[in-house]
Amino acid sequence: MFRIYFATFVSTINCRPILNFAQIILPLNLKGTFTYSVPEELVSVIQIGMRVLVPFRGKKIYTGIVEELHSNIPEAFIPKPIINILDDAPIVPPQQLKFWKWLSEYYLCNKGEIYRFSFPGSLKLESETYLKLKPGAVIDLQHLDVNELYLIQALEVRQLISLSEIEAFIPKKEIVKTIHSLIDLQYIEIDEKVSEKYRAKEIAYLRLKNKETLVSQLPEVLLQLKRSPKQKELLLLILEHDTANSEKPLRKSEVFESGNFANAPLKSLIEKGFVEEFYLQKDRLEAYEGETEAVEQLTEVQQQAKLQMDLAFNVGKNVLLHGVTSSGKTHLYLDKIEETISEGKNALLLLPEISLTKQMIQRLEKKYGKRLGFYHQKLTDFEKVEVWRKVRNNDLSILIGTRNALFLPFQNLGLIIVDEEHDAAYKPKEVSPYFNAKDASLILAEFYQARVILGSATPSVESYWLAARDKLKYIFLAKRFGNVALPKFKLLNFKEDRDTKHVKGNFSLRSIEAIRETLEEKKQIMILHNRRGYANVVECSSCGYAAYCSNCDVVMTYHKFSNELKCHYCGHKASKPSTCPKCFSEHITARGVGVEQIYEEAARLFPDASVERMDVDSMRRKFAYEQLYEKIEEGETDIIVGTQMISKGLDFDHIELVVIPRADQLLYIQDFRAEEKAYQLIHQVSGRAGRVSGAGEVLIQTYHPEHPVFKLIQEEDPGNIYHYFLEERRKFNYPPFTKTILIELKHRKEDKADRASQFLGSVLKKYLPQECIFGPEKSPVGKINLLYQYQILLKLPRGKKYKDFKNFVMLSLEEFDEITGYHSVKKNIFVDF
DNA sequence: AGCACGCCGACT
């Protein structure tokens, strides 16, 4: 009683109640946070944003993040105590915690999902379950089966064995049974252990032990070694190194690399106390050590753009930098980055895919050297941790990365640049949490009081609209660097050419002629065909049978190169049937033109030219991309046939001609963004042509030369095509005029998925006006990977109402979750999909 | 999410 009174008394004086409870975010896809008590000895140490070890469900231990500290005793349950604190300072800055909160609320996902996604695995320690022999157990080996015997014998040799290690010697199916039976017999018990995962990389070095003494007694020492010439030689080598250039220590591996020494002489020298081994930590990622150079002067036009940018930034407005390809956007980026870091702040440059931008990386390395860091999915986990630590210690000024770099613990972020802001890689549909890195950048920047540049040659319609309404400052760079002319577009009416027999296969004679001319000039050609494989349907012309994927509701694509059928949804492979499996007819035909076919045709039409194909299938081999890149750069390749892959990162000086044989294919895809995407793709590839000469030409073969996209793409002023896109979006109530939410429901059993979607639909209809709800209906691809898929599309009004409507959506989802029968239905929610 | 508990089919 007295204690309680005393505590209250003290806290009143300090105006600070004791914060002995914490809300913890766990790396699990669970709603909300969990309350833990803070042990007395940790109360003064714990801070928001630190990592803590907490028990969760029995003995299992997780690494959680402290989101909040408070003194409200929970009533419904007794909180468990925090086991320990892992950091001596917060690892997640407050701005990032706000960012997580915003993401989870806006994108309707759990914070645990965000935490799991944003942290490198080895910073999230988890306990592992170990087995050990029960002390004092008397084991009767006679009555054990083979697996039990194995396990007991293993435990007698090694005291602790983790669950994952057991898989090595007991069949997976038997593990649980074996363990349970041994626990029942009281022979073994279970224990949980947390171990540090991250290990600094250490390099072994050699040096003299007690250098001074040794040197002073050198004659005696050498005498002592006179019968061991190798030891003597080695000692002298180390001595020489240690006295000569003591700057760089001698690497152990260096000594052995020469092949002169074996391990034995070294061992003897160490035993005799002349030499010692020592270890130094080493960064896994090599920092650039070469010369750095200054940022080049901006041109007149770029100077103008920069001026506008500064004006916008000064009034707290972010920028949409719309610059045609090779207009020098990168140049402007570098200038702003330079400015940011000279103010002592960090800059973040986001790219859609790091691998395709080697030139950009090299260019920046030359400018910023050690102050530059990279962060992307291809780093190993330990490499990620190292970048994390450096960012937290503010050792890096500039970060280049993909979307997950947004979650690095920046101390003082001043600028975010989102390059190629229209790119779909910023919001992949495959990985949760589903968020758009472009939109998220604007929010994160707000929390850091940082500025944002969205850059693109073909901005997204959404960003263009924001700029049109002056929510973003619109800056347009209309001309290529050095006033090089933009490529000329030419529409070829393929129907006419075909009717007058002016075609060969998929190529118009006019295209063939243009390619031939370009080849004669020793220039390069790109042919774009955005469809993988050889043919997209294999069917029987007698009975109409088509080869479907066994897991998905789609036809399989025929890949002639690898001679197999592939499902592009689940990756399932099958061999191509030579007779119809249904009617046994031999009339198996392939329909639908894929990039392999276009490649084959091009190679046949131009037998003397070197033709290469570039798509995910041909680039899967390691370094395939780098090798082809070099070949093109060296001028060894004349014609590059490829999918959308060729539209990114291939900046070569000698590409003059781009041909798009079946351009209509790009437009007629079931997606309200199809035309925008087609425009972006065509525009991006065309930007590869005539970058130096200004004589670039783009041939678009189409059955519909009157289509607005084809008509408007030829104009150098992009205003009209964006107005066309916006008008279309307005007409059909699509973003940016509405806000969309797509809910997908999947289940192994079709009727369950169907009923679940019907039910959720009916709940939504209770709260939302009918005209906002589209569906429930079967998804365009009704089955993927054996899961049946249904969907509901919501088109909600923008602005103030949106928040209310979204609350109703959340309410509906909660009501849906209350039905236990639907818990096995997998639910995906895409906000602004 | 993952892990334990509880009720119905294919095997010794």
Place this chain on the structure above:
DNA sequence: GTCGGCGTGCTC
């Protein structure tokens, strides 16, 4: 008769 399937419930 059991073993094991996955439907259901809960986690501070």
